[in-house]
Amino acid sequence: MKPIKRIGIIGNGAVGMLMASLFEPDYTVTLYGRVNEATTVTIERIGVTNGKAHVSLCPVTSLAESEQDVFFVTTKAHQVEAATERLSGDVPVFICSNGIAHLDYARKRGFHLGVVEHGVSRDGARLQHTGLGRIRIGSLGSLEEMSFNASPLDVVWEADIEQVVTEKLFANAIINPITALCRVENGAVASPPCRDIADAVYTELSTLFDLHVPYTYIETIIEKTAHNRSSMLRDIEAGRQTEVDAILTPLLKRADERGITLTVIPVLQKLILGASVSC
Known part of the structure; x- marks a missing residue:
């Protein structure tokens, strides 16, 4: 698998912004959300991690799969299908929404799964990072193990992601x-x-x-x-x-x-x- 340089994060809520801000020092990160035009947002974190990151925020309708090496979907579960309709699965897609309603959809589309264990809340572009955890990812198919640079996100590959x-x-x-x-x-x-x-x-x-x-x-x-x-x-x-x-x-x-x-x-x-x- 080719090296990961570009990360697309779909969903500009608290989890998406937390991931974008902590990935930003090591990767080219694009945040996709329900906005009308592209802009740059300054994300400020306080709590168990502190810092600022400047991240590109683009309309999800402008998403081009070939522009990223991996996608993380951090929307609410009922928004997943609309958020991923432009993706084919040729580029790895990890759905990190809560619940299990999206499992059959992920299998059907050839997507993969992620679980976010961090605690975070949002007030505008300011995040309260209330609890450290991990981002646990894994494949429902035959995707090779993926690894990311060390960061407070602590992204780990799980052989049994369904568990x-x-x-x-x-x-x-x-x-x-x-x-x-x-x-x-x-x-x-x-x-x-x-x-x-x-x-x-x-x-x-x-x-x-x-x-x-x-x-x-x-x-x-x-x-x-x-x-x-x-x-x-x-x-x-x-x-x-x-x-x-x-x-x-x-x-x-x-x-x-x-x-x-x-x-x-x-x-x-x-x-x-x-x-x-x-x-």
Whole structure:
């Protein structure tokens, strides 16, 4: 595989801007978003990393696949298909959205997967980097292992990316709805009464998947992002569409397919949908 020099990041939300700003010292980075014209944005980071980066921001409609060596898709799950319609898969594409709703789409298109474990929130072009983690990437096909220069992003290649995605789904399905409904930071999920709900959700999740996900993984994510406000909480607060259909709704379908009766997860799904409608 040819050396990576140019990185395209689709999605100019908090995660996309964090990745762009931390890749920028070592690569030529282009950020693609829903903007009308190309410009240069100055991204400022505070928190566990501090610094500034100047990154090109272009309309996603101007995206040309041949201009990049790799793409990372950091949009919300319900935006993935529209965001990637101009890509063929000839250049590696890693979808880093939450949930599992995009797995079949990724397989169909010949794309690959990524999981973001960093905690980050955004206020304009200013980022609050609230928790260090990793960017875990891997292939659903035969893509050769890819490596990136060392940086706080800590990009690592995973031989079994589906296991990693399942682990992240557990964390999202537990942390996001609880924090969104209780209006608390992620760290609150470590203690009762939120921990009691988390335990109940974890028990139901464990019946839906053959892969084992230790609760210690969820605890690690909660600890690393303790002061972060989950994306689902921020979406509800801002009156935006949540990722409930990427995170919780597929779980209901899986339960139905397996003949498993769930109690807690369906209630959380309905409450999130209700909270979204009331925004």
